[in-house]
Amino acid sequence: MGWQGARQLAVVAAGVLVLAATVAVTATASSAGQEITVMLPGNVPLVLVRIPAGTFTMGSPSGERNRGDDETQHQVTLTRDYYIGKYEVTQAQWRAIMGSNPSYFSSGGDYAVEQVTWNDITESGGFLAKLNRHLASTRQPGAGQMRLPTEAEWERAARGGTTTRFSYGDVLDCDDSCKPCATHAQHMRWCGNNTPGRPALVGSMKPNPHGLYDVHGNVFEWVQDWYGPYSSSAQKDPKGPWKGSDRVIRGGRSDSPANWCRSAYRGIKSPDTRDAHTGLRLAWSP
Numbered sequence: 001m002g003w004q005g006a007r008q009l010a011v012v013a014a015g016v017l018v019l020a021a022t023v024a025v026t027a028t029a030s031s032a033g034q035e036i037t038v039m040l041p042g043n044v045p046l047v048l049v050r051i052p053a054g055t056f057t058m059g060s061p062s063g064e065r066n067r068g069d070d071e072t073q074h075q076v077t078l079t080r081d082y083y084i085g086k087y088e089v090t091q092a093q094w095r096a097i098m099g100s101n102p103s104y105f106s107s108g109g110d111y112a113v114e115q116v117t118w119n120d121i122t123e124s125g126g127f128l129a130k131l132n133r134h135l136a137s138t139r140q141p142g143a144g145q146m147r148l149p150t151e152a153e154w155e156r157a158a159r160g161g162t163t164t165r166f167s168y169g170d171v172l173d174c175d176d177s178c179k180p181c182a183t184h185a186q187h188m189r190w191c192g193n194n195t196p197g198r199p200a201l202v203g204s205m206k207p208n209p210h211g212l213y214d215v216h217g218n219v220f221e222w223v224q225d226w227y228g229p230y231s232s233s234a235q236k237d238p239k240g241p242w243k244g245s246d247r248v249i250r251g252g253r254s255d256s257p258a259n260w261c262r263s264a265y266r267g268i269k270s271p272d273t274r275d276a277h278t279g280l281r282l283a284w285s286p
């Protein structure tokens, strides 16, 4: 073999190494906790975290303190991995896509966007439509497929494998009011540590076991589903009732008592409701 032949072999060997590296990345792509970042206009990043397919118990046990009677426990299987926003959608992200900031507490930047209706998000020409067009035109992941999470996807992601009232425990040493509570204070923006009663910067509390921020508190988050009673039987990829009058919001808000921020708590709003405490988190099925 001459010098050229040896050089070609080296190139081939390097190619095999590159291929091996590619395979390794692909293998990692199926694991939980993987993050992707897409870029919005103006170089505004948006980060999503991979949540694994699997089965979990949705709702709360009958003995959970201060539960609602619409939280009937049932088994849910999600058959596909999905991504969900690491943070609530921020005012900078909304402005990058829509060109304006509708928030009542309009600090801008990485504050959670609010005063957005379910219709603003999902209608033709709304946030999701424009976001998906941007991702398509820039050939980024999620193009044409970014959406709100289903209620089941939201709760599985929020629980992060836990069965307690919050993803950081039951916190039975505190009551469910706005009284100070050292345990809650590290994990969520609720009335007990947010005296002005307004949303804060996203990501300023501890994350849940999936690395998601502010699933408890800060702003309520619209999900895809119409509100309706749960079935007590096992469900696969549930999407809620096929019709209804109210949509579901999840996770509590910066001026709510602690129990509204529980993993199983279900809030209800008409899809045209615009208030200073309701925003959103994105989802995508790869």
Ligand SMILES: [Ca+2]
Binding pocket: 088, 214, 215, 216, 217, 218, 219, 220, 221, 250, 251, 252
């Ligand atoms: Ca929240």
